[in-house]
Structure formats: C-alpha cells, structure tokens
Amino acid sequence: MHARLTGALLRAAAQVSTLWVVLTLLLFAWLGRPLWQDPAALASLAGFSWNPAAGQYGLGAMFAGTLLLSSGALVLAFPLGLLCTLFVLALGPRALARPLRQVLTLMAGVPTIVYAFVAVWLLVPWLRDSAGVGMGFSWLAASLTLGLMLVPTVALPLIGVLAPADAALAPSCDALGLRRVQRLLWVTLPAHKPLMLSVLLVAAGRAAGDTLIALMLSGNAPWLPQSPADPLRVLSAHIALSLATDTESTAYAAIYASSLLLLAWVGFSHALSRRLMR
Structure with missing residues (x-):
C-alpha cells in the first residue's frame, strides 16, 4: 500500500512538472506574439545586432556568448571535477579524501550570488590590476567563477555512482592483481563513459542557465x-537586463524569444543526459 501510494505521488509530481513546462512554453509563445506577427523583426533574431531603436533584435551575439561562457566554464569545471573524483576515490589519502568530499558538498550548497560577490571583490581587481585583463569584467572572469561553481556539479554525481561501482569490481580486480588506482582508471572509468558525458551535459545546461555570475562578471556587452x-x-543575463515597460513592444517580445531559446537549450542538454543514463 505504501509503495503504491509513493508511486502514485511520484507519477503525479512528474505529470504536474511536465504540465508546468508545457504551460510555460505556451505562455512564452503567447507573450512573444508581437514578434511572431512582424516578419522583419522575426528575421532579425538571427542577426548579431541588438538595437531595438533601429528595429534590430538580433540574439546571435547573446547565443554565441552563452556558448562561449559555458564552454569556458566547462573547460575548467570538468577536468577539476574529474580530478576531485579520482582524488576522493583512489588517488588521495583517506585523511584528505573525506574532507574534500565534504568541501564539495558545501560548495554545492553555496548560493550563486556568493560566488559572484567574492569574484567581484577578489578576482576582478586581480585580473584588472595584476593580470592586465581589460576592466576585469570579462568572459574570462565569468568563466573562471562559473567553472569553480560547477566543480561539485561534476564531481558529486561521479563520486556517487563510481564509488559503489568501483567497490563491486574490487574482488575481481584484486584477483587479477590490479591496484585500486589501476582498477579505477582502467576498468571503472572506461565502463562509465556515458555517465561522464551525461554529467558534462548536465553541467553545460546549468552553465547556460546561470544568470547572476554572467550578469555581475561578464561585462554584458551585446557583441x-x-x-x-x-x-x-x-x-540569461540579456533577459534580466532587457526590461521594457511596454509589454506589447517588439523588444519585450524578443525577451520571450530569448527565454524560449534558453529553455530549449537547457531542456535538450538534460534530455540527452537522461537518455545517456538509461
């Protein structure tokens, strides 16, 4: 009885979540109707110039910026997350592996705005004054901060799945004379390549959807x-910045086009991740 009730509640929650996403998509499509009704404005979405006063609503620069920032963050986050996973599971001494896992768990719970504020006060001045990186607010500053924030997103799922899988393989590998590090690198990790790709896609979806770090650190230049x-x-930052008082204007409708594009990006990343995990 308890199991049936739990299953029914989970199915109901899944159906409500699906319905909510569908309704959100329909709402965005309806609110963006001034854009859909203007062929010239709709065609301009593919451009790289955002200048509503001139009738230019290009989202190309923002789409490319999302891709660049996400890629820069993942270049840092995925190798660091994988190294943390290897350290916790095999490479590091047990006296340090457990505290590192606790630190990763703590990092996962830190609000995004905390990372952004710390980077504004520490990273940006260092990039500007010591490293000579322009004004400091840049693609690099946002990528470094976002990459650090995503390390637990990569490491914790890998640790959670690989730890029991590695333990299950231990008897067979011990019989073959493999050490723990060899077992992890040669057997466990190669057997879980879809998992690693799935984690990478989840991290990519989160990187694309983050707003505060990009808003506070990237400089927000629409080119x-x-x-x-x-x-x-x-x-995501473009949506937060491009507010219009006239909710019927084409510029306001373009914000919903941005929302649809971002939601499709994140949804595709997560759907592909779930498919790989099957």
Missing part, C-alpha cells in the same frame, strides 16, 4: 568578444 579579456552577454 561578440574577440578574446577572453573582452566582455560578452549571455541569454
């Missing part, structure tokens, strides 16, 4: 950066 020292703007 393509030429180097990591340049500012950029991502879709």
Whole structure:
C-alpha cells in the first residue's frame, strides 16, 4: 500500500512538472506574439545586432556568448571535477579524501550570488590590476567563477555512482592483481563513459542557465568578444537586463524569444543526459 501510494505521488509530481513546462512554453509563445506577427523583426533574431531603436533584435551575439561562457566554464569545471573524483576515490589519502568530499558538498550548497560577490571583490581587481585583463569584467572572469561553481556539479554525481561501482569490481580486480588506482582508471572509468558525458551535459545546461555570475562578471556587452579579456552577454543575463515597460513592444517580445531559446537549450542538454543514463 505504501509503495503504491509513493508511486502514485511520484507519477503525479512528474505529470504536474511536465504540465508546468508545457504551460510555460505556451505562455512564452503567447507573450512573444508581437514578434511572431512582424516578419522583419522575426528575421532579425538571427542577426548579431541588438538595437531595438533601429528595429534590430538580433540574439546571435547573446547565443554565441552563452556558448562561449559555458564552454569556458566547462573547460575548467570538468577536468577539476574529474580530478576531485579520482582524488576522493583512489588517488588521495583517506585523511584528505573525506574532507574534500565534504568541501564539495558545501560548495554545492553555496548560493550563486556568493560566488559572484567574492569574484567581484577578489578576482576582478586581480585580473584588472595584476593580470592586465581589460576592466576585469570579462568572459574570462565569468568563466573562471562559473567553472569553480560547477566543480561539485561534476564531481558529486561521479563520486556517487563510481564509488559503489568501483567497490563491486574490487574482488575481481584484486584477483587479477590490479591496484585500486589501476582498477579505477582502467576498468571503472572506461565502463562509465556515458555517465561522464551525461554529467558534462548536465553541467553545460546549468552553465547556460546561470544568470547572476554572467550578469555581475561578464561585462554584458551585446557583441561578440574577440578574446577572453573582452566582455560578452549571455541569454540569461540579456533577459534580466532587457526590461521594457511596454509589454506589447517588439523588444519585450524578443525577451520571450530569448527565454524560449534558453529553455530549449537547457531542456535538450538534460534530455540527452537522461537518455545517456538509461
């Protein structure tokens, strides 16, 4: 009886969540109707110029900025997360592995705005004054901060799945004379490549959807950066910045087009991640 009730509640929660996402998509589509009714404005979405006063509503620079910032963050987060996983499971001494796992758990619970504020006061001045990275607010500053925040997103799921899987393989590998590190690197990790790709996709979805770090650290310039020292703007920050008082304007409708694009990006990442985990 208890199991049936729990199953029914879980199914109901899943159905409500699905319905909520569908309703959100329909709401965005309805609120963006001024854009859909203007062929010229709709065609301009694919451009790289955002200038509502001139009838230009290009989201290309923001889409590219989202891709660049997410990629920069993942270049830092995934290797660090994988190294933390290896350290906790095999490479590090037990006296340090347990505290590192606790630190990762603590990092996962720290609000995004805390990472952003610390980076504004410490990282940005260092990049500007010591490293000579422009004004400090840049693609590089946002990528470093976002990458650090995503390390637990990569490491904790890997540790949670690989630890019991590695323990289950221990008797067979011990019989073959493999050490713990060899077992993890040669057997456990190769057997869980879909898991690692799935974790990477989840981290990519979270990187694309983050707002505060991009809003506070990237510089928010709506054009393509030429180097990591340049500012950029991502879709999530663009939505937060591009507020319009006239809710019927084309510029306001373009915000909902940005929302649809961002939701599709994150949804695709998570759907592909779930498919890989099956």
